[in-house]
Amino acid sequence: MGIDxxxxxxxxxxxxxxxxxxEENKEEGKLGIHGRAVxxxxxxxxxxxxxxxxxxxxxxxxxDPNTQEMKKQSELKPEKNSQWKAxxxxxxxxIFCMACESTCPVNAIKITQG
Ligand code: SF4
Numbered sequence: 001m002g003i004d005x006x007x008x009x010x011x012x013x014x015x016x017x018x019x020x021x022x023e024e025n026k027e028e029g030k031l032g033i034h035g036r037a038v039x040x041x042x043x044x045x046x047x048x049x050x051x052x053x054x055x056x057x058x059x060x061x062x063x064d065p066n067t068q069e070m071k072k073q074s075e076l077k078p079e080k081n082s083q084w085k086a087x088x089x090x091x092x093x094x095i096f097c098m099a100c101e102s103t104c105p106v107n108a109i110k111i112t113q114g
Contacts, residue, residue, distance in 0.1 A: 001044075001106075001107070002041075002044065002106065002107025002108065002110075003033065003039060003040075003041040003044060003107060003108055003109065003110045004033075004041070005110060007022055007023075007033050007039050007041075007110065008036070008112065010022040010023055010033070013025075013032065016034060016087075017070075017087070017089045018092070019034060019035045019036060019038075019088055019089075019091050020034075020035065020036045021033070021034050030043060031043050031065045031085065034063075034085075034087055034088055035088035035091050036091065036112070037088075037091045037092075037094055037096075037111065037112055037113065038059055038088035038091040038094050038100070038109070038111055039088070039109065039110045039111075039112065040085065040086050040087070040088055040108055040109050041108045041109075042065055042085045042108075044106050044107070044108035045085045045086055045106070045108045046080055046081055046105070046106055046108075047078060047079060047080055047081055047082045047083075047084050047085065047086075048078055048080050048105065049062075049073070049078030049086070050100075050103050050104060050105065051086045051099075051100035051103065051104055051109060052073040052078070052086060053073070054099040054100055054103050055099060055100055056095065056097060056099070057090075057093045057094065057095055058073070058090065058093070059088055059089070059090045059091055059093055059094050059100075060073070060086045060087060060088060060089065060090075060100075061073070061087050061089040061090075062075075062076045062084040062085070062086070062087065063084065063085050063086075063087035063089075064083050064084055064085075065083075065085055066083060070087065070089070071084070086108075086109075094111070096111060096113045098111055
């Protein structure tokens with residue numbers, strides 16, 4: 001179980017901070033998948049913050065999907081299963097090192113180059 005590897009085939013419902021959002025459905029309580037090159041399934045993310053720690057180029061911010069409030073890694077101590085999700089805010093800076101994808105304990109992240 002993890003992020004759907006075919007997420008790019010799903011329709012884009014909106015954009016957020018210049019990245020694509022798929023599968024978001026507020027009526028069904030689905031937070032959806034944020035990002036194209038760096039895709040994070042918010043419904044799987046457990047807010048442990050490992051991706052924010054391992055990313056060498058600071059791609060991620062914390063995002064509260066309900067309020068749209070954002071915080072930098074330095075502004076928030078990770079708390080498991082909180083409302084904060086790892087948003088790939090600066091996915092354009094990704095250097096495709098795969099550190100986030102390989103360390104995420106719930107396989108919520110998929111990197112797609114090109
Ligand atoms: S693949 Fe590497 S550079 Fe890209 S978001 Fe993940 S940790 Fe950051």
